[in-house]
Amino acid sequence: MIGRVRPMLLPMTMLVLALALSIVPLGDRVAPYRPDWVPLALIYWAIARPRHFGLLCAFAMGLALDLLTGSLLGRHALALLPVVYLALRLHLRIRVALSWQVAVTVVLLLALYHFLLFWIDGVGQRAPGAIAWAPLLTSALLWPVVMVTLGGFGPDRMRESQ
Amino acid sequence: MPAAESGNRQSSALLGVRLTLLAAVSAAMMILDNRDATALTRFRQAASVIVYPLQVGVDQPFAAWRRARETFAAREALLEENARLKSRLRDLDVRLQRMATLEAENVRLRAMLDSSVRVADRMLVAEILAVDPDPHRQRFTINRGALNGVYAGQALLDAEGVVGQIDIVDALTSQAVLISDSNHGLPVAVNRTGLRTIALGTGETGLLNLPYLTNSADVREGDLLVTSGLGGVFPPGYPVGRVTAVQRRPGQSFARVLAQPSAGLDRGREVLLVMDTGNAGPTATANGLAESGR
Numbered sequence: 408m409i410g411r412v413r414p415m416l417l418p419m420t421m422l423v424l425a426l427a428l429s430i431v432p433l434g435d436r437v438a439p440y441r442p443d444w445v446p447l448a449l450i451y452w453a454i455a456r457p458r459h460f461g462l463l464c465a466f467a468m469g470l471a472l473d474l475l476t477g478s479l480l481g482r483h484a485l486a487l488l489p490v491v492y493l494a495l496r497l498h499l500r501i502r503v504a505l506s507w508q509v510a511v512t513v514v515l516l517l518a519l520y521h522f523l524l525f526w527i528d529g530v531g532q533r534a535p536g537a538i539a540w541a542p543l544l545t546s547a548l549l550w551p552v553v554m555v556t557l558g559g560f561g562p563d564r565m566r567e568s569q
Numbered sequence: 570m571p572a573a574e575s576g577n578r579q580s581s582a583l584l585g586v587r588l589t590l591l592a593a594v595s596a597a598m599m600i601l602d603n604r605d606a607t608a609l610t611r612f613r614q615a616a617s618v619i620v621y622p623l624q625v626g627v628d629q630p631f632a633a634w635r636r637a638r639e640t641f642a643a644r645e646a647l648l649e650e651n652a653r654l655k656s657r658l659r660d661l662d663v664r665l666q667r668m669a670t671l672e673a674e675n676v677r678l679r680a681m682l683d684s685s686v687r688v689a690d691r692m693l694v695a696e697i698l699a700v701d702p703d704p705h706r707q708r709f710t711i712n713r714g715a716l717n718g719v720y721a722g723q724a725l726l727d728a729e730g731v732v733g734q735i736d737i738v739d740a741l742t743s744q745a746v747l748i749s750d751s752n753h754g755l756p757v758a759v760n761r762t763g764l765r766t767i768a769l770g771t772g773e774t775g776l777l778n779l780p781y782l783t784n785s786a787d788v789r790e791g792d793l794l795v796t797s798g799l800g801g802v803f804p805p806g807y808p809v810g811r812v813t814a815v816q817r818r819p820g821q822s823f824a825r826v827l828a829q830p831s832a833g834l835d836r837g838r839e840v841l842l843v844m845d846t847g848n849a850g851p852t853a854t855a856n857g858l859a860e861s862g863r
Contacts (some may be wrong), residue, residue, distance in 0.1 A: 417649060426620075427627050430699050435835070441702060451583055460725070474620050476701055477737055477744035480602045480609055481595035488595065492588045535821045539705075540651070 414468045418452045418460065424467060425449075430475050439538045442545040445472055445483075445491055451553055452511055453494040454501050455560040465491035469547050478526075486523035488518050509554070511568055607721075610738070614715065618737035618770060624698055624742065626712065635838075691844040692726075693717065697837075698742060705772060707733075707750035707834070713842060714741040724800050724843040730808040730831035731755065731796055732840050747834050748809070749774050757809050758797035762787050765797050768809060768828060774835045777810055779826040784817045794828055804843055 425444035452460040469484025701708040725732040732808040733747040750771035798805025
């Protein structure tokens with residue numbers, strides 16, 4: 408466990424950074440295009456370290472996001488949980504997939520996240536329009552950058568430990 | 570391999586159970602929070618202390634940038650600003666003198682009418698920490714919380730007019746709903762005629778909607794809207810906005826009236842919190858006309 412502390416430093420920093428980036432004030436023009444930093448980070452670490460970053464972590468991050476944005480408590484948490492669940496269930500398959508297939512899977516997971524958010528808000532009350540899907544585009548563009556900078560998913564720790 | 574396979578199956582079953590449990594917890598929290606905003610107040614306050622450093626941390630670079638810009642502002646710019654502020658101060662002084670006489674007169678008349686007197690409200694200055702990143706929601710976070718005496722429903726003003734009201738109070742911060750939020754309604758009166766109505770937010774920063782004015786209502790473009798004080802949330806008499814469009818539609822029973830808020834809803838960093846005015850307390854907000862949903 409002592410040896411595990413250091414490898415946890417990078418993921419933890421990334422998650423906190425993702426939280427910070429999702430509340431950084433942006434101009435009115437740019438704000439709709441803000442990428443989904445938190446889901447992106449959670450999906451990445453759920454695939455890279457499924458042992459350490461599971462549903463509890465997603466739940467905590469979701470609640471933090473709810474507190475930071477002042478939304479209904481549990482709104483982001485509920486939207487993040489199924490996304491991370493799928494990432495965890497599929498992580499072995501995603502690991503061996505081609506990089507474009509991984510990217511497509513990630514975008515689909517993020518689409519699910521947005522769909523859940525709209526569903527929770529009650530889409531009828533406030534028809535979101537096409538701009539609401541803009542974060543999906545920017546997140547899709549961001550994903551390859553994440554993969555390249557972090558050098559893929561790293562060794563399969565789940566396998567190693569078994 | 571079979572062992573690993575069964576281990577996988579077992580862990581995936583466990584995963585499903587955990588998903589169901591956590592999702593149920595979040596759904597329960599949402600239902601509780603939606604039914605009654607006070608139910609989770611204690612949890613919110615405790616948890617917000619954990620995320621508060623992050624909020625401040627995110628604000629720091631921006632604050633530093635503002636400070637730096639102020640420090641290195643060009644001399645001409647400062648001189649120009651100084652001149653502008655001086656002339657504005659002169660204007661306001663003149664107006665204030667008139668205001669003083671008017672206020673005295675008002676007090677006298679009110680005394681004659683034997684009604685309650687409200688001369689000045691106590692204000693608390695707050696700084697905007699963060700704006701809600703969701704472009705559909707008109708909300709922001711300020712750096713005053715329950716420890717500073719902030720309460721839910723408290724009115725928020727700036728130098729030009731009404732900004733919004735407090736929705737969620739945390740220990741050190743609180744969330745405010747702007748009057749332009751699509752879930753916000755504000756009881757107003759047309760200053761020229763005293764006609765009362767309700768101004769609804771539209772979700773756009775520079776636009777208020779007054780849907781409950783009939784075609785025959787006496788309202789014109791340029792009319793000043795002030796808070797009517799009904800509903801007990803906002804103190805009466807503060808400017809809300811100016812009517813920008815009046816469209817009378819013969820086929821409909823209500824006219825289409827739009828207004829522009831006078832407060833700088835998307836500008837400025839400081840807002841004023843109206844402290845307890847005596848006639849509008851925390852108890853009066855519960856059944857106020859100006860309710861905010863979330």
